[in-house]
Amino acid sequence: MNKYRSHNCNALRKKDVGNDVLLSGWINKKRDHGNLLFIDIRDNYGITQCIIDKKNPQFNDLEKIQLETVIKINGNVIDRSSETINKEIDTGEIEVSIKSYEILGKCKELPLPVFSEQEYAEEIRLKYRFLDLRRKKIHENILLRSNVISFIRNEMNKMGFLEFQTPILTSSSPEGARDFLVPSRLNPGKFYALPQAPQQFKQLIMVSGFDKYFQIAPCFRDEDARADRSPGEFYQLDLEMSFVEQQDVFKVVEKLLFNTFKKFSNKKIIKDKFPKISYSEALLKYGSDKPDLRNPLIINDITEIFIRDDVSFDLFKKLVKSGSKVRCIITHNTKNKPRSFFDSIDKWAKEQGASGLAYFTFEEGVSAKGPIGKFFSKEALEEIMKKTKAKIGDSIFLACEKKTEVEKITSLARNKLAEDLKLIDKNTFAFCWIVDYPMFEKDEASNKIKFSHNPFSMPQGDLNQINFEKPLDILAYQYDIVCNGIELSSGAIRNHIPELMYKLFSIAGYNREQVNEKFSGMINALSYGAPPHGGIAPGIDRIVMLLANEKNIREVTMFPMNQNAQDLMMNAPSNVSDNQLNELNLSLKLKK
RNA sequence: GGGGGUGUAGCUCAGUUGGUUAGAGCGAUCGCCUGUCACGCGAUAGGUCGAGGGUUCGAGUCCCUUCACUCCCGCCA
Numbered sequence: 227m228n229k230y231r232s233h234n235c236n237a238l239r240k241k242d243v244g245n246d247v248l249l250s251g252w253i254n255k256k257r258d259h260g261n262l263l264f265i266d267i268r269d270n271y272g273i274t275q276c277i278i279d280k281k282n283p284q285f286n287d288l289e290k291i292q293l294e295t296v297i298k299i300n301g302n303v304i305d306r307s308s309e310t311i312n313k314e315i316d317t318g319e320i321e322v323s324i325k326s327y328e329i330l331g332k333c334k335e336l337p338l339p340v341f342s343e344q345e346y347a348e349e350i351r352l353k354y355r356f357l358d359l360r361r362k363k364i365h366e367n368i369l370l371r372s373n374v375i376s377f378i379r380n381e382m383n384k385m386g387f388l389e390f391q392t393p394i395l396t397s398s399s400p401e402g403a404r405d406f407l408v409p410s411r412l413n414p415g416k417f418y419a420l421p422q423a424p425q426q427f428k429q430l431i432m433v434s435g436f437d438k439y440f441q442i443a444p445c446f447r448d449e450d451a452r453a454d455r456s457p458g459e460f461y462q463l464d465l466e467m468s469f470v471e472q473q474d475v476f477k478v479v480e481k482l483l484f485n486t487f488k489k490f491s492n493k494k495i496i497k498d499k500f501p502k503i504s505y506s507e508a509l510l511k512y513g514s515d516k517p518d519l520r521n522p523l524i525i526n527d528i529t530e531i532f533i534r535d536d537v538s539f540d541l542f543k544k545l546v547k548s549g550s551k552v553r554c555i556i557t558h559n560t561k562n563k564p565r566s567f568f569d570s571i572d573k574w575a576k577e578q579g580a581s582g583l584a585y586f587t588f589e590e591g592v593s594a595k596g597p598i599g600k601f602f603s604k605e606a607l608e609e610i611m612k613k614t615k616a617k618i619g620d621s622i623f624l625a626c627e628k629k630t631e632v633e634k635i636t637s638l639a640r641n642k643l644a645e646d647l648k649l650i651d652k653n654t655f656a657f658c659w660i661v662d663y664p665m666f667e668k669d670e671a672s673n674k675i676k677f678s679h680n681p682f683s684m685p686q687g688d689l690n691q692i693n694f695e696k697p698l699d700i701l702a703y704q705y706d707i708v709c710n711g712i713e714l715s716s717g718a719i720r721n722h723i724p725e726l727m728y729k730l731f732s733i734a735g736y737n738r739e740q741v742n743e744k745f746s747g748m749i750n751a752l753s754y755g756a757p758p759h760g761g762i763a764p765g766i767d768r769i770v771m772l773l774a775n776e777k778n779i780r781e782v783t784m785f786p787m788n789q790n791a792q793d794l795m796m797n798a799p800s801n802v803s804d805n806q807l808n809e810l811n812l813s814l815k816l817k818k
Numbered sequence: 819g820g821g822g823g824u825g826u827a828g829c830u831c832a833g834u835u836g837g838u839u840a841g842a843g844c845g846a847u848c849g850c851c852u853g854u855c856a857c858g859c860g861a862u863a864g865g866u867c868g869a870g871g872g873u874u875c876g877a878g879u880c881c882c883u884u885c886a887c888u889c890c891c892g893c894c895a
Contacts, residue, residue, distance in 0.1 A: 255855075262852035279852065293845085312855055335846060337828060341856085342844080344830055349887055402895040422895085449894045579891095680895055716895090789888065 230298055230330070236272025240319050242303045249274060249322060250298045250330060252360065253291060255341050263289055265324075267299060270365075274317045276301060278324040288327055294340055294357070296331035299324055348780070353794040355785055367782050371770045374490055375442055378463055378766075381482050387440040387465060392427035394420060394444070400744050401681055403447035406458070414811040420446035423763060425682065426748045428466040429720055432759040433751045440465040442766060450789075453778045454712065454768060457791035460779075462715075463769075466761030472703050472719055475760050476500075476659060479707060479715075483657065483764070490773045493653050496520075500657040500707070508660050513553070513637025515663075518711030519656035521644040525553050525636045526614045528624075536603035542584075542626045552626045553636045556614050557643055560621040561587045561595070567646070568596070571623065574642060580625060580635035587621040596621075641711075655709055655772065662686070663704035666697045666733060677734050679704050682727075682748075683718035684760075689726060697733045707764065709772060717762025724752045 230250040238247065254268035261280045265288070266273050276299055278285055291297070301322040312318035337353075338346050340360045351358040359365060379389070398405045398419035405419035421427075423445045431439045443464040451457040467475060484498045496519070508515050511524050531537055532546045542552055560567075568585050575583040586596030588611060592604050602610070616622060623643065625635045644650050665685050667678035675697050683702040685692055692700060703719035721727050727749060731741045742749060770782040780786040787793050807813060 257854045257857050258851090259854065259857075260851040262854080264854050264857085266855075273855095275855070277853085307853085310853055310855085314855080318855090335828065339829060339845065342829085343856095344844090346829070347825090347887070350829080399895090403893080425895095447894060450892085452894090453889070455894070677895055682895095790886095 234271040235267055235269040235274045236316050238274060238303055238317050238320050243305045243320060245303050247303055248300055253293050253295050258289055273315050274322055276322040276324050292333045294333040294336055298328045298330055300326045352788055355795050367774045368784055370774055371782055374770055382440045387438040388436055389441055390439055392424040396421050403449050406446045406448050409810040409812055411810055422447050424464055428464055430751050432466055432468045433756045437468045456779050457787050461766040462763040463766055464763045468757040468759045470760050475762055479762055487655055493655055496654055496656045500659050502659040502661050504662040505660055509633050513633040515660050516708045516711055516713045519658050520650045520654055520710055522649055523555050523640045523644055525555055528552050528554055528610055528613055531606055531610055534606055537606045539598055539601035545626045550626050551629055551632045552624055553632050554622050554624045555640055556616045557621045559619045561619045578638055583639060584624040585621060588616055588618050590618055657709045660706040662701045665700040665702040675733055680718050682720050684721045712768055714768055715762050715764035719760035722752055722756040722758055724749055
C-alpha cells in the first residue's frame with residue numbers, strides 16, 4: 227500500500243464504514259469545539275471530514291495546526307448519524323475518526339485565504355498563484371481546461387488529424403503583431419522570433435504531404451493585454467488540411483465545436499450548422515464582424531430616406547449630403563418606455579464618442595412621437611417601417627455618421643439596447659461564420675493598400691479573371707468563427723500558387739525580392755508541388771472562457787502574466803548578468 | 819502612448835460637511851466550548867491610510883505630482 231494514502235479525499239462512502247484508511251491532503255477548514263475537533267481535509271478530488279476528540283493524545287497538537295498544512299491521517303471510517311449528514315460533499319455520509327496524524331508539509335500564515343469564495347486583488351492572486359489555484363472555482367476551471375484539451379485532441383485524432391510540434395525559435399515576420407525576439411549566441415547580432423502562430427510551418431506540413439495536421443500550439447505576440455487577451459502567449463487549436471475547400475474546413479470545425487460545447491456545457495447551442503454571414507453583411511446588420519447572434523436586434527441602413535423632400539430633419543440631411551450614413555435599430559413594443567429610457571440611451575451614445583442617438587416611436591395612424599418625430603411625413607414613416615419591418619408601438623434609434631463611425635456606434639447601441647431590454651438569452655451559445663473577407667483594405671492613415679487579414683489567403687473567383695486594378699473588390703477565402711460576440715478563430719484557404727502570391731504582395735507594396743527574403747521557406751516550398759490547402763486556428767483560451775462562463779482569460783490560465791506582461795510569482799522578466807549579455811553580443815541602452 | 823476605476827490591518831471592506839485615540843468581518847495569538855460543516859463565545863496583537871509635496875489651527879477625507887493594480891482606446895495580419 228502507498229505510504230501516503232489508501233483513498234483520495236473524495237473516495238470514501240457508506241460501504242467503507244468500519245475500514246481503516248490513510249488520507250493525505252490539505253487542511254481546508256477546522257471547526258474546533260474545544261473537546262471535539264472537525265477537520266476538513268482536501269485534495270484534488272474532494273473533501274473528507276475527519277474528527278478527533280480530546281481523548282486522543284495528539285488532540286492538542288492537531289488543534290493548533292495552520293490551515294493549508296498538508297497532513298496524513300490514519301483513521302477509521304465511521305457512519306454519520308442522519309442529522310449530521312452533509313449533502314454538499316460527496317463524502318458527506320461518512321467521516322474519518324482520526325487515530326493518528328503526521329505533518330507532511332507545514333504552512334506559514336496565509337497571505338490570502340484559500341477557503342473563501344471572496345474575490346481578491348489580482349496582484350496577490352498572481353503572486354501566490356499556487357495558493358490561488360487551490361481555490362475551488364479556479365481549480366475547477368483549470369481542470370475543465372485540461373479536460374477540454376484532451377477531448378479536442380481525441381476528437382481530432384478520430385477525424386484523422388495528426389499532431390505535430392513546430393519550432394518555437396523561428397524567424398521574425400514582417401506582417402502582423404510585434405514579435406518576441408530571442409538573440410542568437412552563435413549568430414551575433416541576429417535574432418530568432420517566437421512564432422505568432424505556426425502559420426508557415428503548418429502550410430509546409432501540407433506541402434510535405436501529411437494531409438491533415440493539428441496542434442495545441444502556443445502563440446506569442448508582444449501586444450498589450452485585454453481581459454480576453456493575455457499579454458505574451460496564448461494557445462490555439464491550430465489545424466490545416468490538404469485538398470479542401472472552405473466548406474470542408476467548416477464541416478470539421480462545426481463538428482468539433484458542437485461536440486465540445488455540448489459535452490462541457492449545459493447551455494443550449496442555437497444551431498449545430500452555424501449560419502454564414504458575409505463580412506459586408508455583418509458590418510451592415512450588426513455593425514461588427516463579430517456579432518453576438520443571441521441578440522435579436524438588427525441594424526438597417528435608411529440613408530436614402532433622408533434624401534426625400536418630405537423628410538425635413540436638416541441635421542441628418544446635411545450630413546448625408548456630405549457622405550454620412552444613417553443606420554437605425556428598431557426595438558419592439560417599447561412605446562410605453564419612459565422618456566428617461568430614451569434619453570439615457572442618447573446620453574450613453576454621446577459618452578461613447580458618437581454625436582448621439584436620435585429616436586422616435588411609431589404611433590397609431592402612422593405618426594412619430596419623439597423629439598424628431600415632426601420631421602417625417604406619414605409616407606416617409608411608412609417607408610421606414612417597410613424597410614425595417616417596424617410595427618406600430620416600436621421605437622427607432624438612429625445614428626448618422628461616416629461609415630466606420632456609424633458601424634461602431636450602432637454596434638455598441640445594439641448591445642446596449644439588448645442588455646437594457648434584457649433580450650439576450652445568457653443560457654445559449656450562438657455560433658456563426660463570417661465569410662468573404664476582403665483581401666485588401668485601405669490604411670486610413672497612410673492611404674496605402676494593405677492586407678486586411680492574412681496575406682497567405684486565396685483570392686475568390688476564377689484566378690484568371692481577377693481584376694487586380696480594383697484590389698479593394700477582391701474577396702478572399704478567409705473566414706472567422708464567432709460565438710456570442712467573441713471571435714474564436716480566423717482561418718483561410720491558402721494561396722498555394724507562388725506567382726499569384728507575388729502579384730498580391732506587390733499590391734500591398736512588397737516586391738519580389740522582399741517576398742523571397744521574408745517568406746523564403748514558404749515561397750520556395752510552394753514552387754515544388756504544393757497541394758491546395760486551408761485551415762483555421764480556434765483559440766483554446768477563449769473556448770474555455772466561454773465554457774467556464776468567465777470574462778477574464780486569467781481565470782482559465784494557470785500561470786498568467788499581469789497587464790504589464792510580468793509574472794509576479796517567477797519575477798519575469800528579470801535582469802540578466804553582464805556575462806550573459808556579453809555572450810549574446812548585446813548591450814543595454816535604456817531610455818530614461 | 820491616451821482615458822476611466824481602484825489603492826485604509828495578513829485578506830475583504832466601512833470611514834459623514836476636513837475635527838479627539840482610524841473601525842468591522844475573516845485570518846493570527848490566548849482562553850472557554852463533544853456534533854460542527856461559513857460552528858459558537860470572550861480577550862489580545864496587528865495601520866507610514868500606496869508614495870511625495872501642498873492648502874489648513876487641523877488631512878484617510880481637499881489640491882498637485884507620482885507609483886502600483888485593473889478596465890477600455892490605440893495595438894492584436
